[in-house]
Amino acid sequence: MSTLDGEKAVLALREAGYRLTQPRLTVIQVLQDNDAGLKPEEVLKYGRMICASLSLVTVYRTLEILTQLGFVKRIHSERSCHSYASAGLDWHYLICQRCHRVIEFPCTGLETVLEQVKAQTGYIITQHLLELDGLCPACQGK
Amino acid sequence: MSTLDGEKAVLALREAGYRLTQPRLTVIQVLQDNDAGLKPEEVLKYGRMICASLSLVTVYRTLEILTQLGFVKRIHSERSCHSYASAGLDWHYLICQRCHRVIEFPCTGLETVLEQVKAQTGYIITQHLLELDGLCPACQGK
DNA sequence: CTCTTAATGAAAAGTTTTTTCAATAACAGA
DNA sequence: TCTGTTATTGAAAAAACTTTTCATTAAGAG
Numbered sequence: 001m002s003t004l005d006g007e008k009a010v011l012a013l014r015e016a017g018y019r020l021t022q023p024r025l026t027v028i029q030v031l032q033d034n035d036a037g038l039k040p041e042e043v044l045k046y047g048r049m050i051c052a053s054l055s056l057v058t059v060y061r062t063l064e065i066l067t068q069l070g071f072v073k074r075i076h077s078e079r080s081c082h083s084y085a086s087a088g089l090d091w092h093y094l095i096c097q098r099c100h101r102v103i104e105f106p107c108t109g110l111e112t113v114l115e116q117v118k119a120q121t122g123y124i125i126t127q128h129l130l131e132l133d134g135l136c137p138a139c140q141g142k
Numbered sequence: 143m144s145t146l147d148g149e150k151a152v153l154a155l156r157e158a159g160y161r162l163t164q165p166r167l168t169v170i171q172v173l174q175d176n177d178a179g180l181k182p183e184e185v186l187k188y189g190r191m192i193c194a195s196l197s198l199v200t201v202y203r204t205l206e207i208l209t210q211l212g213f214v215k216r217i218h219s220e221r222s223c224h225s226y227a228s229a230g231l232d233w234h235y236l237i238c239q240r241c242h243r244v245i246e247f248p249c250t251g252l253e254t255v256l257e258q259v260k261a262q263t264g265y266i267i268t269q270h271l272l273e274l275d276g277l278c279p280a281c282q283g284k
Numbered sequence: 285c286t287c288t289t290a291a292t293g294a295a296a297a298g299t300t301t302t303t304t305c306a307a308t309a310a311c312a313g314a
Numbered sequence: 315t316c317t318g319t320t321a322t323t324g325a326a327a328a329a330a331c332t333t334t335t336c337a338t339t340a341a342g343a344g
Contacts (some may be wrong), residue, residue, distance in 0.1 A: 019320095021309075040300085058323060060302080061322085061323090081190070081218055082300075103262050105259050105262065105263055106259075112251055113250070116251060121236060121245065122280060123274075123276045123279065127274070129273045130273075131270065134267040135265060135270040138264075161289095163341065164292095165289090195292085199291070200291080202332065224330095
């Protein structure tokens with residue numbers, strides 16, 4: 001659901017003039033296989049199973065590129081801001097507190113809210129981040 | 143607007159059994175005088191003007207307490223998640239990209255959005271974070 | 285004013301992230 | 315397919331951020 005579309009990412013990478021290196025492809029693969037928010041350290045851990053030489057520095061660098069290209073976004077929660085999840089059209093995340101799965105959700109009605117805020121404050125709003133925490137259906141029983 | 147109500151914070155601190163020490167009062171004062179999100183390092187800088195002996199450790203510890211008491215909240219933006227701003231009734235921030243001023247805004251209509259998300263995803267939603275970035279009226283001219 | 289003990293600051297350790305740089309590998313062109 | 319250029323890599327070190335430890339200090343109850 002909320003995993004990275006690796007194929008698209010690879011194309012975009014090439015398109016933007018980046019080389020398609022093993023380490024980069026590895027990071028993309030890891031993000032594609034995972035629908036939870038992953039910390040760089042975790043990306044490294046899984047990535048090493050695919051590309052043993054992968055280094056943490058490269059994980060950081062690749063996450064940076066994927067973020068700039070819009071394929072990945074940082075997950076912010078109260079105590080930590082170090083996880084990354086795949087990014088789609090909108091920037092709204094719903095994070096399961098138990099299994100840490102991250103899904104993006106269709107967000108209708110937020111525009112209205114933003115309009116009101118704009119009217120009341122006089123601010124021009126250029127970006128927004130809506131992040132929800134809760135329990136996914138699978139974790140609710142436990 | 144979005145600065146800390148120092149008096150209330152002091153009362154709450156005492157209420158909760160904390161001692162009213164110079165360093166703590168200093169941190170509260172700094173947050174009260176500031177309507178921008180401040181990093182611990184910045185709180186220290188300003189705080190030292192009031193209490194020369196103030197240490198970064200104590201800034202961290204006091205921010206922690208004020209966060210638990212609900213007077214302060216962490217600000218998350220794309221690149222950094224290290225700033226703290228005063229927290230009021232709701233948890234919605236509007237941050238000026240230019241002057242970094244932080245205001246909380248009255249947020250009506252979000253409940254409806256959350257209801258819809260709940261219905262569509264089956265998730266139980268326990269917390270939410272809505273953070274907006276933009277330009278405050280004063281910075282729009284520049 | 286005194287005593288108890290929470291709180292402090294300094295130092296050190298622990299995390300997370302970035303920079304530097306020599307070696308390597310991607311890939312454009314022969 | 316081979317070769318040369320150069321972007322990319324990994325290791326090490328540095329930087330940035332945060333927490334822990336502990337002896338000393340000061341808040342505030344009595």
